[in-house]
Amino acid sequence: MSPSSAPTRRPPREERVAQAFVFLADTLVDDFDLPDFLHDFTAYCTDLLDADGAGVMLADKDGRMRLLASSDETARLLELFEIDGDQGPCLTAFRTGETIEHCHLATADTRWSLFAERAYRDGYRSAHAIPMRLRGQVIGVLNLFSRNPDPLTGPHQKLGRALADVVTIALVQHRIINDHRTLAEQLQTAFATRLDIEQAKGLLAERHRIDAAEAFQRMRRHARRTNRKLSELAADITAGRATLPDPEP
Structure with missing residues (x-):
């Protein structure tokens, strides 16, 4: 857990x-x-x-x-x-x-x-x-x-x-x-993924007028609710293929 x-x-x-x-x-x-x-x-x-x-x-x-x-x-x-x-x-x-x-x-x-x-x-x-x-x-x-x-x-x-x-x-x-992938290959992918996450976080923060930390937490919650990898959701957000629903009032 x-x-x-x-x-x-x-x-x-x-x-x-x-x-x-x-x-x-x-x-x-x-x-x-x-x-x-x-x-x-x-x-x-x-x-x-x-x-x-x-x-x-x-x-x-x-x-x-x-x-x-x-x-x-x-x-x-x-x-x-x-x-x-x-x-x-x-x-x-x-x-x-x-x-x-x-x-x-x-x-x-x-x-x-x-x-x-x-x-x-x-x-x-x-x-x-x-x-x-x-x-x-x-x-x-x-x-x-x-x-x-x-x-x-x-x-x-x-x-x-x-x-x-x-x-x-x-x-x-x-x-x-x-x-059997090498650790270096895994990390290289992770570095690129991290950039997607940071970009998505910035887009969401600007779009929803919230700080970066709250944008990241909302993205994580949405990924888990929809049973998606955080990295995949971030890539879709930066590419304009996805966004997050507005928080419930």
């Missing part, structure tokens, strides 16, 4: 942890949708790791980092800023394969001063980057942003590492099962 489809009653933390691992480990469903899957992953991370923002960057076939999912618009823009500026804890975690923490973002760090200034201006006080690796190969990074300046607690560090590991394994598993 994904966070967005959870019942109104908030289950105990232990139950939510179990739900996360069951959901994240299953990529064998016929309608598996990578961008939607990774968005749910970021939602689990913000819930279970007490983070205020989360995102997933994955490497393309040329080793360049691409943003595939984020928990909200603030985190998304910060991660794009990090990629464009080619500096930040997330990129360092990818290059070194080591978990990177930058607590107390108000404190200068010569490695990524521009990133720290932007993150602090966005309201974050610490950043935590966990590499997504399998057998020594780093395929991406899980990024966590917090309004708390302190480092992750020991239990949260272990859980964050476990969540990143299970998603990495799930992505590789899906590659093997899904017609």
Whole structure:
């Protein structure tokens, strides 16, 4: 069960942890949708790791980092800023394969001063980057942003590492099962899909006069109600073949 489809009653933390691992480990469903899957992953991370923002960057076939999912618009823009500026804890975690923490973002760090200034201006006080690796190969990074300046607690560090590991394994598993396509090919498709989603989100926000976050949530709900992949609906919206119904009054 994904966070967005959870019942109104908030289950105990232990139950939510179990739900996360069951959901994240299953990529064998016929309608598996990578961008939607990774968005749910970021939602689990913000819930279970007490983070205020989360995102997933994955490497393309040329080793360049691409943003595939984020928990909200603030985190998304910060991660794009990090990629464009080619500096930040997330990129360092990818290059070194080591978990990177930058607590107390108000404190200068010569490695990524521009990133720290932007993150602090966005309201974050610490950043935590966990590499997504399998057998020594780093395929991406899980990024966590917090309004708390302190480092992750020991239990949260272990859980964050476990969540990143299970998603990495799930992505590789899906590659093997899904017609033996290479991970690079999957990611290349996902990058193009992400562009469709961002364009559709912008069109819907302008058309319905709502913010980007609400446009994305409406698109996800409509895709699920109509039993369609989010990526397919986004492509139809950008091509003018589909739109969303107005919300009920």
